[in-house]
Amino acid sequence: MDRSDVLFLYRQMLLIRRFEEKSAEMYALAKIGGFLHLYIGEEAIAVGAIAALRPDDYAISAYRDHGHCLARGSDPGQVMAELFGKATGLCQGKGGSMHLVDAPRRFMGGYAIVGGHIPLATGLAFATKYQKLDLVTVCFFGEGALPSGQAHEALNLAALWKLPVIFVCENNRYGMGTPAERAIALYADVAGTARSYGISAKRVDGMDVLAVRDAMHRVVEQARVGQGPFFIEAMTYRFMGHSMSDPAHGHYRTKEEVEEHRKRDPLHLLKQTILSANLGTEADFRQLEREVGEVVTAAVRFADESPFPAPSELYNDVLAE
Amino acid sequence: MLMSYREALNQAMREEMRRDSRIFLIGEEVGYYQGAFKVSKGFVEEFGPQRVVDTPITEAGFTGLAIGAAMAGLHPIVELMTMNFALVALDQIVNNAAKIRYMSGGQLSVPLVIRGPGSAAHQLAAQHSQSLDAWFCHVPGLKVIAPATPHDAKGLLKSAIRDNNPVIFIEAQLLYGTKGDVEDGEYTIPLGVAEVKRTGRDATIVAYSKMLLLALEAAEQLSREGIEVEVIDPRTLKPLDLPTIVASVKKTGRLVIVEEGWRFCGLGAQIAESVYAAAFDYLDAPIQRVTGEDVPMPYSRPLEDAAIPDKARVIDAVRSVCGTR
Numbered sequence: 052m053d054r055s056d057v058l059f060l061y062r063q064m065l066l067i068r069r070f071e072e073k074s075a076e077m078y079a080l081a082k083i084g085g086f087l088h089l090y091i092g093e094e095a096i097a098v099g100a101i102a103a104l105r106p107d108d109y110a111i112s113a114y115r116d117h118g119h120c121l122a123r124g125s126d127p128g129q130v131m132a133e134l135f136g137k138a139t140g141l142c143q144g145k146g147g148s149m150h151l152v153d154a155p156r157r158f159m160g161g162y163a164i165v166g167g168h169i170p171l172a173t174g175l176a177f178a179t180k181y182q183k184l185d186l187v188t189v190c191f192f193g194e195g196a197l198p199s200g201q202a203h204e205a206l207n208l209a210a211l212w213k214l215p216v217i218f219v220c221e222n223n224r225y226g227m228g229t230p231a232e233r234a235i236a237l238y239a240d241v242a243g244t245a246r247s248y249g250i251s252a253k254r255v256d257g258m259d260v261l262a263v264r265d266a267m268h269r270v271v272e273q274a275r276v277g278q279g280p281f282f283i284e285a286m287t288y289r290f291m292g293h294s295m296s297d298p299a300h301g302h303y304r305t306k307e308e309v310e311e312h313r314k315r316d317p318l319h320l321l322k323q324t325i326l327s328a329n330l331g332t333e334a335d336f337r338q339l340e341r342e343v344g345e346v347v348t349a350a351v352r353f354a355d356e357s358p359f360p361a362p363s364e365l366y367n368d369v370l371a372e
Numbered sequence: 373m374l375m376s377y378r379e380a381l382n383q384a385m386r387e388e389m390r391r392d393s394r395i396f397l398i399g400e401e402v403g404y405y406q407g408a409f410k411v412s413k414g415f416v417e418e419f420g421p422q423r424v425v426d427t428p429i430t431e432a433g434f435t436g437l438a439i440g441a442a443m444a445g446l447h448p449i450v451e452l453m454t455m456n457f458a459l460v461a462l463d464q465i466v467n468n469a470a471k472i473r474y475m476s477g478g479q480l481s482v483p484l485v486i487r488g489p490g491s492a493a494h495q496l497a498a499q500h501s502q503s504l505d506a507w508f509c510h511v512p513g514l515k516v517i518a519p520a521t522p523h524d525a526k527g528l529l530k531s532a533i534r535d536n537n538p539v540i541f542i543e544a545q546l547l548y549g550t551k552g553d554v555e556d557g558e559y560t561i562p563l564g565v566a567e568v569k570r571t572g573r574d575a576t577i578v579a580y581s582k583m584l585l586l587a588l589e590a591a592e593q594l595s596r597e598g599i600e601v602e603v604i605d606p607r608t609l610k611p612l613d614l615p616t617i618v619a620s621v622k623k624t625g626r627l628v629i630v631e632e633g634w635r636f637c638g639l640g641a642q643i644a645e646s647v648y649a650a651a652f653d654y655l656d657a658p659i660q661r662v663t664g665e666d667v668p669m670p671y672s673r674p675l676e677d678a679a680i681p682d683k684a685r686v687i688d689a690v691r692s693v694c695g696t697r
Contacts, residue, residue: 109444111440140477141477142475142476142477142479143477143478144477145474145475145476145477146475146476146477150475150476152475152476152477152479152480153479154476154479154480159440159443159480160472160475160476160480162467162468164463164467167436167463167464167467167468168468169436170432170433170434170435170436170437170439170440170464171436171437171439171440171443171468172440173433173436173437173440174436174437174438174439174440174441174442174443174444175440175441175443175444176440177437177440177441178440178441178443178444178445178446179444181396181422181441181446182444182445182446200432201432201433201436201463201464204430204432204433204434204436205433205436205437207428207430207433208427208428208430208433208434208437211428367478368473368474368476368477368478369473369474369512369513370473370513370515370537371473371478371481371483371536371537372536
């Protein structure tokens, strides 16, 4: 463990946490519309997994995508502006929360039809193999996507053609309000689905960013030399509701259950690790809070002050030239 | 040079794949089987299995894979064994291929051709005999092509492959064996340009794909009765070359639209609306549509015949708009 490494990971997770909290506030103020799915509680997966990538590797995600986009290094101001529907947003306000794309950072998008982006990930990996590039593709999705036909088709194709793709299943235990045991026949071993296609699969503690990063490092380097695909099931928990219209607890899970999982807050876990290894001090954490707070405040200011797209934008980019 | 529709498609893809290594063909049985309808005959031998990719029977999976590959800079040609199977991949086509460019604010493109035979053949029954042309045309972000002749098939397929958008390229099983003159050497036909296939002064027929052949036969017979019909093939269904159609209607004052697809919300309804808006004052009779019947395609031969437009119905419609029925 290296001091600058672990503080960087903490800072990335903190950025996502504070960004998401601010997004919830902005939603309440109606600055953000539509659906908003927060990543609070799951930060260690995006941050740990993406820390194992090179800048030119591909990442692709589902609709709970702010965390992956920020972890990939996207400008928080442009991300917030996209949530506000502003012209300066990553996608000029045309995608919104569920469809963030940052092509220069190889973040190939958030997709909002459950399971539908998993075949795209195999295609990105197919392309890099076809082009004889030593790149990998990481595909994030929830365990709720795994029973879908498109997920199964993609797993089969990836295994059949030995594609350099790493499937990262964020198992937060609920597909919206339906627990895994009521949705997935083999809910106790979700990774077994991948194994049934001959894909090497491993379960990791998705609350432990170092565990996620280390597990990813191993498979990324193997996938890079043609040993893929791989599947990682990261066990996690969503601290907030499914979306802004869903309370954190109530109908389908109890307050006690949520509180129990909050004890393993990924930020808290990493902070304890850093402090006990003497790699950082309380002063370091205060400093990070200040820095991240300023970044998020500046992001909101940028989004607020940015213009909405001109009406003439409506027809742009329906088709390419 | 005289060649079949099938050979013209083969030549178009072969020339393009020789020109650009980013292009690959993917689909069920495209490789060692040589294509379910032998359109990719000889491809795996020439280009190898890396570029002529046989897939399992998973249209959603491999169409999605092709879209992802296109996002990363390749130019896939997806062969659907028949267009009916596009329904299994419709989420990928509509939600991903068609929308990724727009949703990303122009950051990503999906240069992709999805091709295969649509419409009815002979007694393939309901699940294998349908024209989904209007479905695709309804979706912003897609281009849709349905060529009728070998010459058009070759030139348009080459343009489709070079286009930077997702293009749905609709062939027809009953056209594969038809022959026609194809220009020698390298040529392309621009997308979105209709062609006047026969000139005439009395009425205009708009027809595409197999229905063009029907329209030309009808025009031939009507000509012997002294009715001179102008026949226009839009060739590209979207974007539609409305000016060519409107110019013809302004000349003839009468329009019949022939399509094999279901009548309700069919492509002809859209063409009629556009023509009414652009040339209402020039029309001497209400526009007539000849369409497939609004039923699932029956298997039995006489019932199938009754469900699909035939020459007699086209002739009847022309006589009707000309007031000679």
